[in-house]
Amino acid sequence: MRIVITGGFGFLGRQVADRLLETRTFRGVPIDRLVLADRFVQADAPTAADPLVDIVQGDLTDRLDDLFAEPVDVLIHLASAVSAECEADFDLGMSANVDGTRALLEAARAQSVAGGPTARVVFSSSVAVYGSDPALPLPPVVSESTLPTPRSSYGTQKLVCEQLIADYTRRGFVDGRVTRLMTVSVRPGKPNAAASGFLSCIIREPLAGLPATCPVRPDLRVALASPRRTVEGILRVAEAERGEGPGRLNGGVPVNLPALTVTVAEMLATLRRVAGDAVADLVTIAPDRDVEAIVGSWPAVFDNARADVLGLEADPSFESVVRDYLEDHSDAVVADALLTARPARPAPID
Amino acid sequence: MRIVITGGFGFLGRQVADRLLETRTFRGVPIDRLVLADRFVQADAPTAADPLVDIVQGDLTDRLDDLFAEPVDVLIHLASAVSAECEADFDLGMSANVDGTRALLEAARAQSVAGGPTARVVFSSSVAVYGSDPALPLPPVVSESTLPTPRSSYGTQKLVCEQLIADYTRRGFVDGRVTRLMTVSVRPGKPNAAASGFLSCIIREPLAGLPATCPVRPDLRVALASPRRTVEGILRVAEAERGEGPGRLNGGVPVNLPALTVTVAEMLATLRRVAGDAVADLVTIAPDRDVEAIVGSWPAVFDNARADVLGLEADPSFESVVRDYLEDHSDAVVADALLTARPARPAPID
Numbered sequence: 001m002r003i004v005i006t007g008g009f010g011f012l013g014r015q016v017a018d019r020l021l022e023t024r025t026f027r028g029v030p031i032d033r034l035v036l037a038d039r040f041v042q043a044d045a046p047t048a049a050d051p052l053v054d055i056v057q058g059d060l061t062d063r064l065d066d067l068f069a070e071p072v073d074v075l076i077h078l079a080s081a082v083s084a085e086c087e088a089d090f091d092l093g094m095s096a097n098v099d100g101t102r103a104l105l106e107a108a109r110a111q112s113v114a115g116g117p118t119a120r121v122v123f124s125s126s127v128a129v130y131g132s133d134p135a136l137p138l139p140p141v142v143s144e145s146t147l148p149t150p151r152s153s154y155g156t157q158k159l160v161c162e163q164l165i166a167d168y169t170r171r172g173f174v175d176g177r178v179t180r181l182m183t184v185s186v187r188p189g190k191p192n193a194a195a196s197g198f199l200s201c202i203i204r205e206p207l208a209g210l211p212a213t214c215p216v217r218p219d220l221r222v223a224l225a226s227p228r229r230t231v232e233g234i235l236r237v238a239e240a241e242r243g244e245g246p247g248r249l250n251g252g253v254p255v256n257l258p259a260l261t262v263t264v265a266e267m268l269a270t271l272r273r274v275a276g277d278a279v280a281d282l283v284t285i286a287p288d289r290d291v292e293a294i295v296g297s298w299p300a301v302f303d304n305a306r307a308d309v310l311g312l313e314a315d316p317s318f319e320s321v322v323r324d325y326l327e328d329h330s331d332a333v334v335a336d337a338l339l340t341a342r343p344a345r346p347a348p349i350d
Numbered sequence: 351m352r353i354v355i356t357g358g359f360g361f362l363g364r365q366v367a368d369r370l371l372e373t374r375t376f377r378g379v380p381i382d383r384l385v386l387a388d389r390f391v392q393a394d395a396p397t398a399a400d401p402l403v404d405i406v407q408g409d410l411t412d413r414l415d416d417l418f419a420e421p422v423d424v425l426i427h428l429a430s431a432v433s434a435e436c437e438a439d440f441d442l443g444m445s446a447n448v449d450g451t452r453a454l455l456e457a458a459r460a461q462s463v464a465g466g467p468t469a470r471v472v473f474s475s476s477v478a479v480y481g482s483d484p485a486l487p488l489p490p491v492v493s494e495s496t497l498p499t500p501r502s503s504y505g506t507q508k509l510v511c512e513q514l515i516a517d518y519t520r521r522g523f524v525d526g527r528v529t530r531l532m533t534v535s536v537r538p539g540k541p542n543a544a545a546s547g548f549l550s551c552i553i554r555e556p557l558a559g560l561p562a563t564c565p566v567r568p569d570l571r572v573a574l575a576s577p578r579r580t581v582e583g584i585l586r587v588a589e590a591e592r593g594e595g596p597g598r599l600n601g602g603v604p605v606n607l608p609a610l611t612v613t614v615a616e617m618l619a620t621l622r623r624v625a626g627d628a629v630a631d632l633v634t635i636a637p638d639r640d641v642e643a644i645v646g647s648w649p650a651v652f653d654n655a656r657a658d659v660l661g662l663e664a665d666p667s668f669e670s671v672v673r674d675y676l677e678d679h680s681d682a683v684v685a686d687a688l689l690t691a692r693p694a695r696p697a698p699i700d
Contacts, residue, residue: 090521135601147497149516149602156517160510166499167506171440251485252499 001029004072006060006104007079008036009045011187012124015231016076017047024052026074027239037067038079060100064107071111076122076238077104082194083128083294086154097157105164109173121174122238125162125254127182127223128155131297142299144254144306151297152195166253178254179237182225183298185267186325188332195294199224202264203271203322206282209334215288216264221300223259225314226321227328233257236310247311258304258314260321270318274326279334351379354422356410356454357429358386359395361537362474365581366426367397374402376424377589387417388429410450414457421461426472426588427454432544433478433644436504447507455514459523471524472588475512475604477532477573478505481647492649494604494656501647502545516603528604529587532575533648535617536675538682545644549574552614553621553672556632559684565638566614571650573609575664576671577678583607586660597661608654608664610671620668624676629684 003026007013017036024031036047037056047053056066060079067075079100086093101123108119131151132138139146150156165176187200198215199222205212225233233255240249249255272280304314315321326333353376357363367386374381386397387406397403406416410429417425429450436443451473458469481501482488489496500506515526537550548565549572555562575583583605590599599605622630654664665671676683 145497147495150513151520153517153521156513160513163500163506163510163513167503170501171503 001026001031001073002033002035002070003031003074003076004035004037004067005076005078006037007077008055009038009040009042010078011189012184012227012231012234013038013076013078014042014045014047015227016078016234017053019231019235021047021050021052027241033070035067037063061103064103067104068107068111071116072108072119073117074120074122074238075104075108076234077101078124078234080124080158081154082192083126083152083154084193084195084197086157087152087195087294088193090153093153093157097154098160101161102164105168105174109168112173118172119174120238121165121168121176122234123161123165123176123178124234125158125178125180126155127180127256127259127298128152128294129159129162129180130299131155132299133297138299141301141303142256143303144252144256146299152294162254169253176253177237177240177249179234180254180256181230181233182223182257182259183295184227184230185224186321187227188325188329195291196222196298198291199264199267199295202267202283203325204332206271206279207275207326207333209279209282211282211284214264214268214283214285215291216295217287217292218263218265218268218285220264220292220296221261222264222295223261223298223300223302224318224321225257225259226324228324229312229315230257233307233312236312240310246309248309250309251306255306255310256302256304258307258312259300259302260315260318261300261302262318267318270322274319274322351376351381351423352383352385352420353381353424353426354385354387354417355426355428356387356417357427358405359388359390359392360428361539362534362577362581362584363388363426363428364392364395364397365577366428366584367403369581369585371397371400371402377591383420385417385422387413411453414453417454418457418461421466422458422469423467424470424472424588425454425458426584427451428474428584430474430508431504432542433476433502433504434545434547435543436507437502437545437644438543440503443503443507447504448510451511452514455518455524459518462523468522469524470588471515471518471526472584473511473515473526473528474584475508475528475530476505477530477606477609477648478502478644479509479512479530480649481505482649483647488649491651491653492606493653494602494606496649502644512604519603526603527587527590527599529584530604530606531580531583532573532607532609533645534577534580535574536671537577538675538679545641546572546648548641549614549617549645552617552633553675554682556621556629557625557676557683559629559632561632561634564614564618564633564635565641566645567637567642568613568615568618568635570614570642570646571611572614572645573611573648573650573652574668574671575607575609576674578674579662579665580607583657583662586662590660596659598659600659601656605656605660606652606654608657608662609650609652610665610668611650611652612668617668620672624669624672 041057081096129148169176183196185199431446479498519526533546535549
């Protein structure tokens with residue numbers, strides 16, 4: 001069992017890799033090699049030193065021969081240009097998201113046509129495939145049966161890839177799976193160029209003692225998932241067998257991962273409750289039309305029946321999301337915030 | 351006003367060109383040049399001799415510089431690999447349909463970015479974007495709000511192009527319009543590699559005194575449009591202004607052209623009624639699973655509200671479709687069939 005993760009040193013890629021290296025199996029089959037492919041490699045990460053791990057550094061399309069040097073059984077394709085990048089640089093998005101994915105699909109197809117394994121291809125798509133505008137409003141509750149009408153180049157590019165993957169799967173070139181990721185919050189680390197980045201910043205930065213700007217009106221409702229739930233969703237969809245019944249993938253290719261629906265105001269109130277006024281007061285509300293236009297066009301309420309069948313559940317509350325973050329990233333939290341947070345309700349210890 | 355038609359010597363391209371050369375205007379504006387681009391050029395066609403017409407022969411992607419040598423105001427993109435071709439040769443379909451369309455969009459974008467006109471790009475998509483399979487049935491009535499789930503590479507490729515055109519339009523690179531063509535029947539000329547080709551063959555060939563095979567069970571319902579209605583639909587969508595109210599394009603980019611819903615049995619009964627037993631008996635029913643799978647997955651009943659607003663109507667009956675064909679292609683009909691047909695209800699003369 002050889003597994004390739006693109007974006008393997010990205011935020012989600014690292015966590016997916018960590019999970020696989022914990023169990024060292026995929027669908028109960030021992031993992032022989034775990035290939036982490038990325039443009040930027042963190043050579044000193046503990047993962048990089050694992051004897052199961054190979055590292056392939058560089059642009060995906062330049063390194064296809066290395067990725068497919070040995071048969072690829074599972075390809076978890078997380079590498080992507082993000083939403084605001086794709087809006088700012090159309091060519092970058094088309095190249096990284098559409099051409100890059102197509103090159104991977106073609107390599108997997110070539111492997112299959114040459115008599116090798118039919119790769120299980122797991123693609124990370126996005127809630128951004130859904131967009132609404134006044135002439136084409138989304139229904140109040142969105143499911144995989146809802147017509148995606150993206151209002152961003154990023155969402156368009158993800159949708160195009162979804163459809164190619166569905167066709168490659170129908171033709172038997174790959175065994176494709178698509179997880180539509182909700183906005184992940186709270187993401188650790190540095191701000192990125194995603195339009196939704198503030199949904200992590202407004203929690204992460206104040207907890208680190210830093211100021212943060214909230215570029216939308218607080219009554220905006222958003223659909224969020226914690227990193228833990230997101231990684232769980234990717235791996236559940238990756239490992240599931242097709243067919244009917246609990247735990248199986250049935251129906252169309254995309255699966256909307258479960259979402260917790262909250263308002264930005266509720267997020268900020270949770271921060272205040274958990275970490276206190278001094279931390280919460282570090283957030284300034286300063287609506288930005290461009291960000292509001294993108295994020296506000298994404299649906300906030302989902303019917304997650306397809307994910308339910310796989311046993312996937314949304315985070316129970318935003319407080320649980322914040323407490324997960326405090327537990328997983330205590331090094332990125334200033335002591336004051338932790339001191340305020342901890343007594344209120346101790347985070348469970350795994 | 352310079353208009354480019356790709357597939358300009360194809361069946362629909364010729365008819366769109368003929369209509370434009372009749373009025374010699376587009377949206378009331380005089381046409382200066384009408385460029386007919388095609389891999390195969392019929393140099394002795396009357397159209398080719400028209401002083402307004404320029405001919406560009408060759409593969410689209412090799413001739414972009416010629417197509418855009420002068421500013422393109424309107425690009426009617428009809429060139430395409432057809433459904434059965436794309437199923438038989440995946441690479442051909444991806445190259446001709448996806449890469450070809452993308453190259454045109456990029457050329458139009460470059461023109462706009464360089465300060466030239468924002469081209470009105472009219473793309474011929476297809477009912478084949480819709481497909482159903484047991485796990486994902488289509489609703490009984492399909493509209494532009496229905497989630498397309500193509501069950502063919504051709505349908506996938508058309509859908510991918512639709513989404514790129516929507517995004518290029520949203521970004522202001524082009525003014526894109528998408529007409530989803532129903533199965534066109536009765537197509538004149540030779541059989542082509544479209545899976546739906548038999549829906550013309552079973553009428554056209556017997557009327558020419560030739561045998562024909564019907565590869566589906568006669569109770570299959572199909573959504574058809576005559577060539578006249580199809581060309582009318584393409585030009586109406588091309589010429590319409592955006593906005594609300596009658597005659598205007600509103601809402602999303604694609605417009606499903608109106609369809610007449612008939613069973614294959616009704617088509618054959620109409621042929622028998624119009625042209626007599628000797629002609630109708632030339633059709634042999636011999637179901638072919640592959641063709642049934644593709645054509646049977648296309649929806650047969652539509653809610654055409656978006657086309658209604660543009661004043662577009664379906665053919666009133668299949669008899670009207672057959673009589674249009676007899677009138678437009680009397681040279682391709684054997685005298686016996688005509689003699690039987692004419693007295694029943696004379697075709698109107700324009």
